[in-house]
Amino acid sequence: MSLETILTGLAGVLAAAAPVIFAAIGETLTERSGVINLSANGKILLAAMAGFAVAVSTNNLLLGCLAGMLIGSLVAAVVAFSSITLRQSQVAVGFVLALMCRDLAYFLGNPYMGLSGPRIPSLPIPILGDLPVIGVIFFRQDILTYLSYILIFAAWIWIFKTRPGLMLQGVGERPAAAFVRGANVNRMRYIYTLVGGALIGLAGPTYSLSVKAGWKGTISGLDGIGWIALAITIFGGWNPLRAAFGAYLFALLQWLGLVLQPSLPGIPSQVLQVAPFPLMILTLLLVNIGNTEWVERVLASLPESARHAIARLIRSLRASPPASLGTPFEQE
């Protein structure tokens, strides 16, 4: 394989990770406030279809992206309303929406199947794009990929380095305490669910207008991405930087699967494309195993020196969800 192919391949990995980053960070913001939005899988498909349909009929890419974000927020509003206001199970509502939005996308998208539509042009950044190696990989992308770079850091700074971000953490970890300090817990949960939903929605048009341009119904290859994004949120330990790392790892694995295909003739391509999933289970296992009781028991029985090394390793991998995740808050 020539250097050229590897460089463009890596650039493709960054572009392919962009929608996963949007979705995983959107979910991270939502879950940080204490709400689980399980609908991502269907929402991304519906947003992809809607974004493509709007862009085809208006010939306006920006409107297409906005349509996807709007769909994301609308679906998130259903989750927020039924879980925060009506106190029904977030998991149930999210799961039903994940299935229903997928079917809605296939049903309403039928007339747009296989149409050729506009595609977001790549926008090489002057000077930076001319740098050797780095320029090819990072700076000859389209605007959505640049947006994904910015979002990673912006979300990280927002959550960990600003006052509203601190409040957000408080709402997710100890809502009662945050409420006493003057936070309107349920309003903040609404806001973050809607904003997170818009970001998850943006993943849709990022596919249908850029990464996998077009709408091909059930063979669009988007079914499953939303679940991956949810797993990456956990893998990322509700931290945008780690989530982005997970998204890049996932995209890299999918690319490797395609590249290695010719050298492994016995294995059908469909198998290599799902290769990231077992790996995802394995990483979830690594991230979560430190939270189980028996690991603590085993650790306690080990000799001092070994215990320290292993405990440090487990702690560096471990991630715990926001303490109030999934539980409603009685505000009165």
Next chain:
Amino acid sequence: MQRNKFQWTNIAFQLGAVALALGFTTLVLILADAPPLEAYKNLFVGSFGSIKKFTDVLVAWAPLMLATTGLLVTFTAGLWNIGIEGQITLGAIFTTGVLRVLQDSSAPPTLILTLAILSGMVGGALWAALVGALKTFGGVNEIFGGLGMNFVATALTLWLIFGPWKRPGIGSMSGTEPFPEALWLPQITSLRLSIWSVVIAVAALICIYILLKGTYFGLRLKAVGRNMRSSFILGIPTWQYMMASFLVCGALAGLAGAIQVTAVYHRLIPSISSGYGFLGLLVAMLVNFQALWTLPVALFFAALNIGSIQLPIVLKLDSSLSGVLQGALVLSVIIMEGVRQRFLKAARERS
């Protein structure tokens, strides 16, 4: 008197939920520029229009019913067994495997079929046990463990169909080589339905109903589902109970997969689970986990699936309309339940 009034409001809210779902689906149809009444009529005629079509509905109903009854057990334990799709698939894979090994032997077909179906149950239970072990010993939430295992199961199916079990010549998406008719569950002449699959589904429902309502196990399982901490303190071995519920559900899901192979497709195909696992989750939620109600509701959902098959041919609409209506129904019931609770709370505070 007061109680009676509340009962009427309950029924009113349930009817309201159905109206909401129908209203939403009609809106979707109008958005798609389709005639709503025509579409509903086609759904009905396509599922109950003739004996042949009704038996097709029963063909879909049996595995859906098996998946749903299995899910009642995991839901009772407070678990979201989203990995059920993979468990159905593994059931189908195990059944196909045993049939392949034994099809050229001299054993009587009845014995081969029985062994194949039983090993399908084992396959489903094993896959569920993996999800259960990931949850119990690895701390991996069953929703994500299950989802991942679903994808792995799909990959395994594809690998088998295109690899070791491929048809003579070249593997294709149409699946493995069909089994000889002697290895099919006996069918009613000229129909696709095997009466055995219906019998098995009804038997499963009865067993699960008794297990959950009439045994100590069911009672304790319910306690685990309601409040795991207190049940643990009261001496119920909680993780063993959760694991047992995974095993029972997995076995029933595997049975559904075995039915798909022995009574419906007579071979392994890539989408062997037909989505009945996820559909079963919807049915279980819609009936609010009451075992007996699953029978008619699963029948209705199966009818929607079969009825929607003719939509693309007659009205040039995508058959996913059935999924939209099913999802809308469950969602409206959940939302109306929330509204009802708020309404009742407000009414109580007033009186």
